[in-house]
Amino acid sequence: MRALDDERPGAREALRAIYPAGGRAFVVGVTGSPGVGKSTLVDGLVGAYRARGERVAVVAVDPSSPFSGGALLGDRVRMQRHVTDGGVFIRSLATRGQQGGLSRSTAAAVAVHDAAGFPVIFVETVGAGQAEVDVADATDAVVVVTAPGLGDQIQALKVGLLEIADLLIVNKGDREGAERALADLTAMLALGARAAPALLRTAAASGQGIAEVVAALEAVRGRPAAERAARRRRQAARQVLAIAGERARDRARAAIGDESAPGPLAATIDEVAARTLDPWSAADALSRV
Amino acid sequence: MRALDDERPGAREALRAIYPAGGRAFVVGVTGSPGVGKSTLVDGLVGAYRARGERVAVVAVDPSSPFSGGALLGDRVRMQRHVTDGGVFIRSLATRGQQGGLSRSTAAAVAVHDAAGFPVIFVETVGAGQAEVDVADATDAVVVVTAPGLGDQIQALKVGLLEIADLLIVNKGDREGAERALADLTAMLALGARAAPALLRTAAASGQGIAEVVAALEAVRGRPAAERAARRRRQAARQVLAIAGERARDRARAAIGDESAPGPLAATIDEVAARTLDPWSAADALSRV
Numbered sequence: 415m416r417a418l419d420d421e422r423p424g425a426r427e428a429l430r431a432i433y434p435a436g437g438r439a440f441v442v443g444v445t446g447s448p449g450v451g452k453s454t455l456v457d458g459l460v461g462a463y464r465a466r467g468e469r470v471a472v473v474a475v476d477p478s479s480p481f482s483g484g485a486l487l488g489d490r491v492r493m494q495r496h497v498t499d500g501g502v503f504i505r506s507l508a509t510r511g512q513q514g515g516l517s518r519s520t521a522a523a524v525a526v527h528d529a530a531g532f533p534v535i536f537v538e539t540v541g542a543g544q545a546e547v548d549v550a551d552a553t554d555a556v557v558v559v560t561a562p563g564l565g566d567q568i569q570a571l572k573v574g575l576l577e578i579a580d581l582l583i584v585n586k587g588d589r590e591g592a593e594r595a596l597a598d599l600t601a602m603l604a605l606g607a608r609a610a611p612a613l614l615r616t617a618a619a620s621g622q623g624i625a626e627v628v629a630a631l632e633a634v635r636g637r638p639a640a641e642r643a644a645r646r647r648r649q650a651a652r653q654v655l656a657i658a659g660e661r662a663r664d665r666a667r668a669a670i671g672d673e674s675a676p677g678p679l680a681a682t683i684d685e686v687a688a689r690t691l692d693p694w695s696a697a698d699a700l701s702r703v
Numbered sequence: 704m705r706a707l708d709d710e711r712p713g714a715r716e717a718l719r720a721i722y723p724a725g726g727r728a729f730v731v732g733v734t735g736s737p738g739v740g741k742s743t744l745v746d747g748l749v750g751a752y753r754a755r756g757e758r759v760a761v762v763a764v765d766p767s768s769p770f771s772g773g774a775l776l777g778d779r780v781r782m783q784r785h786v787t788d789g790g791v792f793i794r795s796l797a798t799r800g801q802q803g804g805l806s807r808s809t810a811a812a813v814a815v816h817d818a819a820g821f822p823v824i825f826v827e828t829v830g831a832g833q834a835e836v837d838v839a840d841a842t843d844a845v846v847v848v849t850a851p852g853l854g855d856q857i858q859a860l861k862v863g864l865l866e867i868a869d870l871l872i873v874n875k876g877d878r879e880g881a882e883r884a885l886a887d888l889t890a891m892l893a894l895g896a897r898a899a900p901a902l903l904r905t906a907a908a909s910g911q912g913i914a915e916v917v918a919a920l921e922a923v924r925g926r927p928a929a930e931r932a933a934r935r936r937r938q939a940a941r942q943v944l945a946i947a948g949e950r951a952r953d954r955a956r957a958a959i960g961d962e963s964a965p966g967p968l969a970a971t972i973d974e975v976a977a978r979t980l981d982p983w984s985a986a987d988a989l990s991r992v
Contacts, residue, residue, distance in 0.1 A: 426983055433981035447736055521982075563852065643976065650975035650982065654968075655955045657986040662951030666944045679943075686939035687932065692722035693810075693939065694715055697946040 429522055436528035437646070439471075440635045441535045443549035446559035451585040455559055455618040455627075456536050460496055462628045463534050469501040471527035475520055475539040503527065521552050521653055550578040551652040554645065555634040557581045557627070558611070560599070562591030576602065579611040580634050587615035587623065669703045678703050718811055725817035726935070728760075729924045730824045732838035735848035740874040744848055744907040744916075745825050749785055751917045752823050758790040760816035764809055764828040792816065810841050810942055839867040840941040843934065844923040846870045846916070847900070849888070851880030865891070868900040869923050876904035876912065958992045967992050 442459075444452050456472060463470045496502040505523055520537060527535050539549050550556050558579040563586075576582065582603070584595045596615060603610040612630045616623030671677030682699050685691035731748075733741050745761060752759045785791040794812055809826060816824050828838050839845050847868040852875075865871065871892070873884045885904060892899040901919045905912030960966030971988050974980035 430981040430983055434978050437978045447738075449736075647972060647976040650985075651959050651972045653982040654959070654972065654975065654985045654989070655952045657982055658955040658989055659948040659952040661986065663944045663948040666947040670940050670943070683936060683940045683943060686943065687936040689723050689726045692719040693942040693946055694719055696939075696943045697950065700943070700947055 425522075429525055432529035433525060436525055439524075439528040439532055439535045440555070440631075441524055441528070441537065441553045442631060443537045443539065443553035443556045444559060445539050445549050445556065446561075446585075450559045450561040451618050452538050452559050455557075455583065455585055455616060455624075456538050457496070458616075458618045458621055458624040459536065459627060459631075460502055462624050464496075464499065464501055466628075468533050469503075469531075471503040471505070471530075471532040471535045473505050473520060473523045473527065473535065473537045475537065503532065520549075521656070524552055551649055551656070554642070555580045555631060557583060557631075559583045559585050560595065561586040562589050562595045576611070581627065581630050582611045582613045583623075583627065584613075584615045585618050588617040588620070666697075666700055669700055714811075718814055721818035722814060725814055728813075728817040728821055728824045729844070729920075730813055730817070730826065730842045731920060732826045732828065732842035732845045733848060734828050734838050734845065735850075735874075739848045739850040740907050741827050741848050744846075744872065744874055744905060744913075745827050746785070747905075747907045747910055747913040748825065748916060748920075749791055751913050753785075753788065753790055755917075757822050758792075758820075760792040760794070760819075760821040760824045762794050762809060762812045762816065762824065762826045764826065792821065809838075810945070813841055840938055840945070843931070844869045844920055846872060846920075848872045848874050849884065850875040851878050851884045865900070870916065870919050871900045871902045872905055872912075872916065873903070874905045874907050877906040877909070955986075955989055958989055 444456050444459075446452050453474070456474075460470050460472060496504065505527075520539070524535055524537060537549055537553055556578045558576070558581070560582070561584065582599060584592055584599065586592070587596075592615065596613065599613055603613060612633075614623060614626055614630060616627060618624065666679070669677045669679040670683055671680055679696070679699065682691065682696045686693050686696050733745050733748075735741050742763070745763075749759050749761060785793065794816075809828070813824055813826060826838055826842055845867045847865070847870070849871070850873065871888060873881055873888065875881070876885075881904065885902065888902055892902060901922075903912060903915055903919060905916060907913065955968070958966045958968040959972055960969055968985070968989065971980065971985045975982050975985050
């Protein structure tokens, strides 16, 4: 994924060059807590779209640890059956805890596959806190996946995922507690002010419910042009915000430097650590570097 | 939490003013997937520290949904027993999906309680993707909580939490699968290059293992001053980066405006949405506004 990082020499120019060629793909974010079966679901969806004759790209965001070096992740093990299919492109991004890295590299990977002409792109990411906002910023549809037995269903609300869902899926729907999860989620959705997302039940490991998910996705894909345009405008605004924020962080990082090569702001950081200066004043000093 | 948002009029000045008074608290981040029992564990730790005679503040970060308005969260229900204890201060932050809101409001809340003289501050947050980096940036110790039966333990690695853990806890340790979870984590820790975090087993709901967690936390608290200073310097640098990034985003947001009040960059965003301009060039235009 390094080549797609938009701040690497040459990469930003490449991304600028291909950007006008994009905008045609149907980009689907798939998010949810660890263990709900996102990869298995995406695998099923890839198979279904391939059966429809559409080429599919998968961008899987693993906020993996430098600790494991990604080696333990078994790089999309379940998707091996698609590896020899030229119509499927699978890319795993290891964000390695880098702040802002997720949205930056995700947006770049989506832009590349979009420009390359993939009509369907899945973006798979662990959803909680920040990630779900990122995925909504970069996609045309958001699928939020949950599963029975992952603690109280109220926990799902905590992570703010319902807010951004176009489809809400109870995966592992053949397991104990599935009925309860569906009932709880139905009750919660009834309380919501906005139009409720479609609520579906799947057992992706055995292929159950995949056809219904595809049908629901196609309904989103067929939204009126005006609605799609409004969403793309929001995405554009958020993407520019993200780039602006990342650039400011990059500039600050350079000004601070590191132990072996302290930058002009290094002494200022020492003051913050010693509490003789507050971090907001230190940020003010940045603009004078 | 609104009053602590560092960009509200007066709030930033207040935060600057109190900042020098801080730096004495022992700030402990507690993070993990939804449903692992973080609140129950923190509740137990609060009780244990109160029994030691220390005042405790809890900053609970709920990335809750505007969808639910936070009303369904049952604001720290399990901690009600501490509500009448003047030595405990509990503050829930609803970040409501605002990008960057977590680190900004968390840092502000920690700064306030630190300056107010709380010797122990717990920061409880859902950990995945971005949040775990945020919590490591704002704390002196990180407790990563997991539980049996939350899918493959390898999923825990995916979210990059082992990298930042000082303590790794298998909570709900009286449930089926706890032995297996401990064995898996022990094996994974053995593979790691860096010094492994302490691995502990708790059943927080019945108080089991709380004393051992306190002992492990106190070991971290007693680290050599040089080690503590290095960590604080890293935190200071990251906090300044976060502030710089947020300010840039705020400036971009103002330049874009909204539907009712378009800013000078509104037309530029339309171009990005229409793919006649790429988002990186749009971000370039920001500096000329």
